[in-house]
Amino acid sequence: MTAPRDDTPALEMRALRREFGDKVAVDDIDLTVPVGSFFGVVGPNGAGKTTALSMAVGLLRPSSGKAFVQGLDVWSDPVESKRRLGVLPDGLALPERLTGGELLTYWGRFRGMPAETVAARTAELLRILELDEAERLGTLVGEYSTGMRKKIGLATALLHTPRVLVLDEPYEAVDPVSARVLTRILRRFTETGGSVIISSHVMALVEQLCDRVAIVAHGRVLAQGTLDEVRAGSSLEDRFVELVGAPEFDEEELSWIGG
Incomplete structure (x- = not known):
């Protein structure tokens, strides 16, 4: 790069x-x-x-x-x-039938990131953004509130270390x-x-x-x-x-x- x-x-x-x-x-x-x-x-x-x-x-x-x-x-x-770039667009469309953790895992792997890195960053982002409890309960993104969707959208934007x-x-x-x-x-x-x-x-x-x-x-x-x-x-x-x-x-x- x-x-x-x-x-x-x-x-x-x-x-x-x-x-x-x-x-x-x-x-x-x-x-x-x-x-x-x-x-x-x-x-x-x-x-x-x-x-x-x-x-x-x-x-x-x-x-x-x-x-x-x-x-x-x-x-x-x-x-x-x-x-x-990390982007949180207006009206962000997210996969509704995944948990937040699954979404971040797939997102990181699609970007070619190592599995261990994706797992560590996913756990950290979910904890810091207070989405870890929803993850433990198996809450799907489709069941997230608007605020939670904003937070998981931000997590996807940050995951790959953009500048x-x-x-x-x-x-x-x-x-x-x-x-x-x-x-x-x-x-x-x-x-x-x-x-x-x-x-x-x-x-x-x-x-x-x-x-x-x-x-x-x-x-x-x-x-x-x-x-x-x-x-x-x-x-x-x-x-x-x-x-x-x-x-x-x-x-x-x-x-x-x-x-």
């Missing part, structure tokens, strides 16, 4: 575009994630976040443009680039205790030189976790940079509303609320 140069971004999108018929979902996005970043991508529903990230990790082919992971073109060198994690709404439906564990895992990942990219609707979460951020709306990047640069002396939520806009309504409207 060729090591990336020190100045090579962890993830890069260049003029990335996706059209669905007449609708432009992603409009020539340029985005750069430096190595070691904890990078947040925020935007309203339908902003193009998920579509852009799906193209960046090789799950959705772009109409035009390029995406790179540690300098590798995701679409011309998919095998090597995906070795370096770049791309996580779509990783904290969704995760309880506060598990969220704290998840944060510790992700912070340790970046402290050892890994890079994390998360999408989220929750401004306070991104502001708490991320050192860099991009605001996306209407398929475009409206702002990106360090957290302080993007906030520009305000809160992230206020800056977000300033850039994206918010619907207005007359004081007389909805007067029926509250009786």
Whole structure:
């Protein structure tokens, strides 16, 4: 495996575009994630976040443009680039009739990892993510709660020791205790030189976790940079509303609320 140069971004999108018929979902996005970043991508529903990230990790082919992971073109060198990627996509589809442990075991073996390594990492991930009790009870993934599915999805993303994690709404439906564990895992990942990219609707979460951020709306990047640069002396939520806009309504409207 060729090591990336020190100045090579962890993830890069260049003029990335996706059209669905007449609708432009992603409009020539340029985005750069430096190595070691904890990078947040925020935007309203339908902003193009998920579509852009799906193209960046090789799950959705772009109409035009390029995406790179540690300098590798995701679409011309998919095998090597995906070795370096761990992905938790939106609406992750998982085998319903396997336990979490079985899922991780098959996942690791499909990636060609040694059986002993897979077994050791599976046991560790299940314990740390508090899925070991479900495993002892033989609980199938199809019986997992939404939060448990997020956690087993994260485990599949971490199992093969990637250097770049791309996580779509990783904290969704995760309880506060598990969220704290998840944060510790992700912070340790970046402290050892890994890079994390998360999408989220929750401004306070991104502001708490991320050192860099991009605001996306209407398929475009409206702002990106360090957290302080993007906030520009305000809160992230206020800056977000300033850039994206918010619907207005007359004081007389909805007067029926509250009786």
